[in-house]
Amino acid sequence: MSHPLTIATWNVNGIRARLDRVLDWLSRTQVDVLCLQETKTPDDKFPTEDFEAIDYSVAAHGQKSYNGVAIIARHDLEEVTVRIDDEDDDQARLIAATVLGVRVFSAYFPNGQSVGSDKYAYKLRWMARLRDRLEREVASGREVALLGDFNVAPEPRDTHDPDQWEGGILCSDQEREALARLRELGLHDALRAVRPDDVVYTWWDYRLLGFPKNRGLRIDHAYLTSSLVERLVSVEVDREARKGQQPSDHAPLVVALR
Numbered sequence: 001m002s003h004p005l006t007i008a009t010w011n012v013n014g015i016r017a018r019l020d021r022v023l024d025w026l027s028r029t030q031v032d033v034l035c036l037q038e039t040k041t042p043d044d045k046f047p048t049e050d051f052e053a054i055d056y057s058v059a060a061h062g063q064k065s066y067n068g069v070a071i072i073a074r075h076d077l078e079e080v081t082v083r084i085d086d087e088d089d090d091q092a093r094l095i096a097a098t099v100l101g102v103r104v105f106s107a108y109f110p111n112g113q114s115v116g117s118d119k120y121a122y123k124l125r126w127m128a129r130l131r132d133r134l135e136r137e138v139a140s141g142r143e144v145a146l147l148g149d150f151n152v153a154p155e156p157r158d159t160h161d162p163d164q165w166e167g168g169i170l171c172s173d174q175e176r177e178a179l180a181r182l183r184e185l186g187l188h189d190a191l192r193a194v195r196p197d198d199v200v201y202t203w204w205d206y207r208l209l210g211f212p213k214n215r216g217l218r219i220d221h222a223y224l225t226s227s228l229v230e231r232l233v234s235v236e237v238d239r240e241a242r243k244g245q246q247p248s249d250h251a252p253l254v255v256a257l258r
Helices: 019-029 048-052 118-139 173-183 190-194
Strands: 005-011 033-037 057-061 069-073 078-082 094-099 102-108 143-149 187-189 220-225 232-237 253-257
Touching: 005 019, 005 102, 005 143, 005 220, 019 033, 019 048, 033 143, 048 057, 057 094, 069 094, 069 102, 102 118, 118 143, 118 173, 143 253, 173 187, 187 190, 190 220, 190 232, 220 253
Parallel strands: 005 033, 033 102, 102 143
Antiparallel strands: 005 253, 033 069, 057 069, 078 094, 094 102, 143 220, 187 220, 232 253
């Protein structure tokens, strides 16, 4: 049996602040592809050499202090592109690369701040633009993997306290409908494909003992085209990576494919 192809996503909340953690994690897990979000650094300050020193290739798209995405891989990164489209948008939120024939996207969806705000409207527009982009990719017949911090909890069970979260930001009907429109393209929620009934979180607030009390949300996702879903072996959240001193508030989500 061949070695599975592992693709992970992790919002690191600052790559320079979390560099040692990420390098240690890669050395331990040996994942094939790691999609990063919230790297918070311009491209010329991204620690590319540190990843190359452990035999990973790097494609990064960042900006100072905010946002930022990257794809780190043990294989060649081909056809690297950044941004969704030609719209004038200075937020570094999407990067794509082809790895072993799979078109991999690392996406950092806007948070939206509050329902009805200007940032919320931007979030919905951004998700619609992403759908248009992915529609072309899927229509071409390519195997597509969209991973990242989607900043949407798809269902009430994806929040630790639906009474607190329902209807608010990350859990509003419009955000969930926009996410459903991505799935309508033929993309499948990898975790639900193999663990349809499990309660799983990927983010926990730093405040109020969010992680020890497991007061979390499932907002980090891997969406795969059907041919990749057929190859799914497992989907796991590495909670150990959320522990210890100065962790990110997100844990890595790891997808294994035959």
